[in-house]
Structure formats: C-alpha cells, structure tokens
Amino acid sequence: MEEVVKKRPIISARERGPGPGRYNLPPTVGYINHDFTKPSSPAYSLHNRMSSAMVAVDSSPGPRYNIEANVTRFGRMETPSYSMLGRGKRTRIELFQTPGPGAYSPERAPPLNGHQRPPSHTIGARTRYRSVDAVPAPNSYSLPSLLGCQVPNKPSSASYSFSARRRVGAPSEDLSMSPGPGKYNSTNPDIYRQRQPSFSMQSRTKRPDYSSATPGPGMYSPEKYYLHLPKPPSFTLGVRHSEFVTPLVVHVAD
Template identity: 85%
Template sequence: QSMEEVVKKRPIISARERGPGPGRYILPPTVGYINHDFTKSSSPAYSFHSRMSSTMVSVDSSPGPRYYIDAKVTRFGRMETPSYSILGRGRHTGNKGELFQTPGPGAYSPEKAPPLNAHRKPPSYTIGARTRYRSVDAVPAPNSYSLPNLLGCQVPNKLSSASYSFSGRRKVGAPSEDLSMSPGPGKYNSTNPDIYHLRQPSFSMQSRTKRPSFSAASPGPATYSPEKFHVHLPKSPSFSLGIRHSEFVTPLVVDVVD
C-alpha cells in the first residue's frame, strides 16, 4: 500500500484548508482613527516615535529634576490663604521728620454723635431729681390699697369664679345619729326594667278548658301519618313495574280468526 493511498484516507481538517486572509475582506478597520468603522467605538490612539540612533541614546539632553515647584502651586492655580502686609507708621504732612501720633480708643465719643446713615437708635430717657420743696411724702405705700374680694358676684365689673355655699349640719344622717334605725335594702321599691329599657315580648299560657276523661283520650303521635300527605311537598317521579311472564307458557287465545 502506497503513501498516497494512506493520505487520501485521512479525514479533512479545516485547519489545513487555505482560505483568504483578513485583508481580503472589505471591512472598515477598527484600529486607529483613519477610516475607522463608525459603528464601533474607537479607543484612544497613540503614535510612537521612531527608534533613535545609538548616538542619541548615550547623549542626555534633558535638564533633570533641577526645577523647584512650590507645593502651593497646583494645576488649578496657586492655592494659599490671603496674606497682608502692614504699612509703616505715617508722618505729619508739614514736618516729615515727626511721626504721626494716632489717638487711642478713649479719645473718641461715639455716644455723642447723632445717628447717621439711617442708623436706628434705641430710646433714651432721663430721670429727674427729687423735688426740692417737698416736705411730706404723700405717696401711699403698696399695702395701703385694699383690693375688692373676687369670690362671688360682689364686684360687677370684675370676672369672678364660681362660689358655693355650704349648709349647716343636719340631724338626720349625721354621724351622731343611730345608724341602726336606717332603712334596709328591702325598704326600697325596685323599678320595673321595662319602664327605662326596651320592653321585651311577654306571653301568657291559657289554662285547660275542661278536665280530661278516660273516654276522650287525646291521639298519640302514631295516630298520624304525615308520610301520606305530600300535597304541599315536592314529590319525585315514581314508576311501577309489570309482572314477569314465562317464555314457555302458551298464551291464552280467546278469539280465533279462521
């Protein structure tokens, strides 16, 4: 058996089949930004510099980390708190050599200044001195006044609370009375509940009309036949069956037709 026959009997493997490459298909590329497929989202594209020569690699052209950047300088600007400078002491206009004497806080009297720029000022009052020619103090003291009593309706123009009067002690029912003479529970009459409640239905039973005798005995329960009385009740259909005849009995022939 030759080698060619062995090769022909092998199964077909799809990996051995030679097909067209990716460049054979006319589809827009998804790499880069030139002629990119507009139906696909594009990623950022970066370009690489060409390889430098061996002479340029050995030459260090960068200045290195010799620059000092303050920590307060950020990419958003300079981040620091506001700073102020204090001006030197001023001098007189006429005499330049003499320093200007600034007045202290006690030199000003802001309370004497009138209200300016629509400033609100609280009211101020002065208390007069005691009258010089005053011999007798005629002003009464607080305990000299007598206020009216507000219990009961004594003052017509004042609001008064309710007032109650108590009567004297009675002899009947007093603690000094003999309690053994008080009435017991059976002394009082009870009120019929039908007077102040909903009246309930009441029935009376009639007495026997006449004295029963042995001759006129009342019928018992077995005397009645309620099963036979079905006029007012629904009744199911009922059927009757005929008599069974023998197949071997000769029928009775009465009329013979010649």
C-alpha cells in the first residue's frame, strides 16, 4: 500500500540559495569591466619594438648652420646704424603752401597747463527806447506791512490779543462753580509705569452633598508620578517573531 505524502506549500525561506559559483561578479583585475566599487590602479601598455632603420640612418642635420659673428648667447652685439633718406622732390607750387606768421591765432587758443587768462567782456546792442508812460511811478509799488506776523521773511515780535470781559459770577468770582477733585478722570498708573501683577479670587466651590462623591485613597496612583522623583528603569518583553522573517542588515561589509 502506497504511503500518502502530504504536500505542503513551498516556503522560500527554507529553500537554500545558490552557491558562490552561481554569482557572476565583475573582475577586480584589469581595466575592462572593472568593479566600480573597488579602487583600480593605473594601467599601462607596452609599445612594439621600433625599427632599427631609425637608429642606423643619420637623419639629423650636420654643422651647416650659418651663424653671424655678431650673434652671441646674450643676443646680437653691434653698434647702432643709421641711414640717410634721399632728397625729396619740391616744386614751385609747394613752396607757397607753408603758412606764414599771420596764419596763426595764439590769442584764440584756450588756456593750457594752468596759464592765467584775463577776463573777456562783450558789449551788447543798444536797448530800444521806451515811452514815459510805460515806466511805473514810485507810488505804484506796494510793500508788505511790517506790523504783525504776516511777513514770512521778516522777524516779528510777539503779538497778543485781549479777550472779552467775562460775565459776572464766573468761576473766578464764584468758587462754587469750579469743578471739584472728583470731576477729573485719573489715568491708570499701569499705562505709564511698570505694571504690577494682578490677581482675582474665584467663587466658592460647591461641596458634594453625599460622601460617595469624595474619592478614596485607592483612587490615587502616586507610583505613576515621576516628575520630581527618581524613576527606576522599566523593561518590556517583545513578541515572538517568525523564523522566516528576513533579518535587518544595517552595516554591509565591502
């Protein structure tokens, strides 16, 4: 009688992974397809052997350079040399092209290099005559008054005015009409001085009518209050994890 084997679902965690030979990592030797996560050294190549004809054949020029005697390693050593130009052609018309002394006007030149220059003046044209009626008389001018404070550009003395006579029985005569101390509104000192702390009183709380509303000693938990007392260490137990959970890898070795 054949034995019945119960098939269970395949769990990927129980399956063993492939061996190291299954992975194809990039090489760390050489320059082509080198692993970019690893440092690589510089690569050099060897050139092929050069032909012996370049050594046997003399391709350099010999001592055939023509160096002048006045050229040294410090430069050219020679005395200054001059040359004279030939006489130019002059015609009779060209003799009269030179300006004479009267062609210059040095007085029109502007002052240069801080030279002093006398003042220059010009005379204008004669003004046309006007009729006598067009000239205003001395009494046609009106100067502003110097009394009062109406002239803005002139200094003025202090000005005063007289008030009307007060009626009989005014506060200056009848002291009963003057306001008393309670008529004035005093300013709060907190506005112009340092403000003092202010407190208020709460109303009386209502006491419970029955004794069951008052909490007993068991209602309080002083052991849970650690604001001003030292607190001992506390530990907790975690839950049981499955063996198939992937572990957390934090640091990966190179």
